[in-house]
Structure formats: C-alpha cells, structure tokens
Amino acid sequence: MASLHDYLLVSGLLFAIGLAGVVLRRNIIVVFMCLELMLSAANLTLVAFSRFKGLNGLPDYNGQMLVFFVITVAAAEVAVGLAIIVALYRSRQTINTEDLTSMRG
C-alpha cells in the first residue's frame, strides 16, 4: 500500500493545479471548477489522515465527517455561485473576468 507521503504529495499537486487554474483562467465557470478541485484535494488529505492514523484499529471516522461537511458546503457554494454567474451573464452578457471591470480601481 502506498505510504502517507504519496497521498499527501498527490493531494498537494492537485491543490496546486487548482490554484493555477484559479489564478490563470479567465472563464469564471472554469475558475469555479478549479475551486472544486482544491476542495477535493483537501478532502483527499482528510481521508488519508483518517486512514493512516487509525482509532481503535479502524479508520478515524471523525476525519471523514469533515469530508461530508466540506462536500455539503461545496454543493451549496456551487448552487449559489452558478446562480450568481447566470445573473451576471444576464446583466453583462459576459463571464470573462477581464471584462468585468466596474470595480477596478
């Protein structure tokens, strides 16, 4: 079985990919998907620690509880965020972050 470092490395790389997407992409929907990637990387870390630092011979299920809450919050965030994007598209006809400049100083 792979060791804890392998899981943490893979999860960190996934987080870095998501971070790169959030910084580099201009399409706001893709930025949202990259946020989901970062949350998933955090979930992988939680589950890996839950398995590798067991409790009473079983995985530590307290870690997996946090995964459920993260998934729930991510789902709520996606629903609200996509509604905001649709409202934005209706009023501005664009979802490119470079064209949304009304708050630029």
Place this chain on the structure above:
Amino acid sequence: MPVYLFWFFALVMLFGGVAVVALRNPVASALSMVASFVGLSGLFIGLNAFFVGIIQILVYAGAIMVLFIFIIMLLDLKTEEKRAPKLAPLLGGLGIVLAFTIQLIGILSKSPNIKAEPLDLAAGAAYYAERSPGISTKLAEGHLPDVNLIGETLFRGYNLPLQIVGVLLLVSTVGVVVLSKRQTT
C-alpha cells in the same frame, strides 16, 4: 490497494486536473473534471473509505458536474477566443504554484513517513461491543461496515453540525431562487 493501482488512479486524477486548466472549451473542462473525480474516488476506495468514494461519484461527478454542464449549455458559451495571455499574471500564477510545490516537497521530505497499518477489526469490535452491537457483530465477522460506522459517528457525535448543515442547504436553496428570479418591477 496495490501501489500500481494507487499510481494509476493518482495519474488519472492529476491528468484530469491538468486538462481542466489547459483545455479551452468549457465543456471539455467539465468532462475532464469528471475523469479527475473518478480517479479521486478510486483513491478514496483504496483508503478503505468506501462510502466517501461512492458519494464523490454520486454527488460530485453526478450532480454537481451536471449542474456545471447545464449552466455552460444554458449560457451557450463558445470556446474562448485566443487572447494573448498577459505575461505578468502568467508568471505570477506559475510562481505561486511553483513556490507551493517546493514548500510541499520540503515539508514532506522532513516529516516522518507513515506506512498504513492493517485494520484491526477485532479491536474495533471490542470498542463497539457496548455502544452498538450490530456494528460489533459485523466487525467480528470480518467485514468493515463503513456506512454503519459513518452513520454512528455522524448521528452520535455530529448531530448539531448535521442540522446546521441542513439549515445551510435550505438557505442556499432560497438564495438561488431569489437570485434567479427575474426582476419584474
């Protein structure tokens, strides 16, 4: 899970993630994200977290990605036209990512590397013998009742957070309805 399966799923996940960032067409990004989540779910199952793996596919790859694709189709987005990428954000973004990765490798090289111990189902059975006899029986038979254990922990230890999360979902539903209602005034 054998090591080669771990690397297979990890590579599926990472290539999916890279494709999300690299592909220009938003629909292609969304579909490669589904691939990434399938790989992630394989990793979860390799960590004995069966229920989380299934939920990852059902909720993320099923529900949330369908929502994304639906919105992409609804807005009728074209492939982004080739704009010349500005140099400063590109260098800044890649610099942040590179610094993050170097820090990660530095921390991992100094922290102790733990190998997974095999699950000790008998100890778990003894622990759950009084609290939950059904779980204890299944553990003593040599099965890992993942869903039962998650339900036990969720409803015994995390009852209040669970209800607060329910309120959160209700609030977000109401928020979505308010946001997407057409202003008629």
